[in-house]
Amino acid sequence: MRFADLTTLKVGGEIATFHEATTTPEVIELVKDSWREHDEMIALGGGSNLLASDDEYPGTVIKISTRGITQSDAGSSDGKVLLTVQAGELWDDVARFACESGLSGIEALSGIPGSAGAAPVQNIGAYGQELCETLESIEFLDERDGEIKTLSASELDLGYRTSSLKQGRRGVVLSISLALKKTELSEPISYSQLAAKLEVELGLRVGLAEARQAVLELRASKGMLLQAGDPDSVSAGSFFTNPIVSENFARNLPKDCPHWILDPEAPESAVKLSAAWLIEHSGIQRGFSLPGSSAAVSSKHTLALTNRGSATAEEIMQLARFIHLRVLSQFGVALQPEPVLLGLSL
Ligand SMILES: Cc1cc2nc3c(=O)[nH]c(=O)nc-3n(C[C@H](O)[C@H](O)[C@H](O)COP(=O)(O)OP(=O)(O)OC[C@H]3O[C@@H](n4cnc5c(N)ncnc54)[C@H](O)[C@@H]3O)c2cc1C
Known part of the structure; x- marks a missing residue:
């Protein structure tokens, strides 16, 4: 294999x-x-x-490849419904199950590929929701002592596309438990693009099925839905995370560089930048490829690197290093890869 x-x-x-x-x-x-x-x-x-x-x-x-989703009203905080999902379940099957069962909290995470067991590894997130908002606990086979433990979400250092599991805590997630609200309505829509697609104001709720459908359509339009006929989905999703820099550093970037102040109350807050904007403004456009290479930037989204048929891992990495260097020399920002690299480094 x-x-x-x-x-x-x-x-x-x-x-x-x-x-x-x-x-x-x-x-x-x-x-x-x-x-x-x-x-x-x-x-x-x-x-x-x-x-x-x-x-x-x-x-x-x-x-x-373990399978199984069980639902229980007992044991969750705030009277929510607890969904316990075996690690090998497809994440999107879990999102669909929740939407169809009138359970809200993960509808905006519809269409993310991969398994439920990997979802806490990088605290999956999209369209204004992150797994950490609903993850209650995981069942974890710990390499330290070979014991099976229930770890609460607060023990996992969940952050933006990261967790202690991604940062080196060794072991295997056997199942995850999510605490979801029993309602036919979505969580308040908190992502502008999704609100625009749904034609509602930010902060409003819509039906779960409607929210899921809008997310799936947005994802498909960006090549962020695994689809056999879409060469732009032969990727690992976003290849770089949005960089987080100090407010002081962000002040020296071009005024039109999109940025989000992470803690508006703090005197000197960290600021999140758009990796896609930095890439595009360092001169790399959608579809870009190095001469003779089968690795290319997605034709729909500059954040995804794709295999155009016969690419090697080395070709993907050469493209990633080129982009990394362009953004570093143009803006002084070192992009970090989002996927787990095995036997490779930037
Ligand atoms: C088209 C596309 C779009 C994407 N969009 C998004 C997005 O919007 N948001 C987002 O957050 N991610 C996105 N991703 C990334 C990816 O789908 C998620 O990170 C997903 O959770 C990975 O799941 P997986 O089962 O494929 O993990 P794998 O790729 O199989 O593994 C990833 C890491 O998790 C570890 N791992 C896997 N299973 C377990 C387990 N049971 N226990 C312990 N460690 C485990 C692996 O060892 C590896 O280190 C996208 C990817 C693609 C291809």
Whole structure:
């Protein structure tokens, strides 16, 4: 098996040992065996946030394909409904299930590819919602002591596209629990583009099905929905995170550079910048590609790097390094990759 067969970017080399686990006891046994043998090991979901090197991976990859969603009214905070989801469930099936069951809180996360188990790893977010707003806890097989623990969301250092799991806390997510509100209405719409698509004012609520449909349509228009006929979706989604800089630094950027003050109350707050704007204004346009390379910037969105058919991981990285350098030399901002890089660095 190759990473190219298992990831949405369709690149990456051979895997020395590959297993797929469809039940939780199977996941636990395979993971523990691999730890016992001191193997290098990674858990894999949908491969939609992973860029692996073209070289052979010498360790073990365990693809987690467990399934199951259960609902309970007990045990959640604020009388919400608790949804417990096995790690291998497709995230978008969870979002669809919630919308169809009259449960709000994750409708704006509709259409994000990948598995439920990977969702807390980078605290998935889109269109004004982040997983941390509804994640109650995870069931976690901890590499430190081999124990299965329930970790509350507050123990995971969830932040903008990050968590302690992404930053090196080793182990495997077996299931996640979400606390969702029982209502047919969405959370207040807090993202301008989504509000415009729905033709409502910011802060208003719409029906869950309507919110989900609008998000799916917006995502499709940007190549951010995995679709067989869309070459722009052969990507890992956004390749760079929006950089966070000091207010002082942001003052010296061009006035039209979009920015969001993260804590308006603070005297010197951090400021989030638009990575897409920085890339475009460093001279890189949609569809851009280096000469002779099969890696290209998406034709719909400058933040996504795509495989145009026969790209290697190295070609994707060359394009990423080129963009990184252009933005650094033009604006002094070092973009950070969003996907997990395996055997590669910028
Ligand atoms: C077209 C497209 C659009 C996207 N849009 C968004 C978006 O809007 N917002 C967003 O946040 N992300 C987005 N992404 C990125 C991606 O979909 C998410 O990060 C998703 O959560 C990754 O899930 P996965 O199962 O594919 O993870 P994988 O790529 O399989 O794994 C990613 C990382 O998580 C680890 N991991 C996976 N499963 C487990 C587990 N059970 N336990 C412990 N570690 C695990 C892996 O080892 C790896 O380090 C997009 C990607 C694509 C291709």
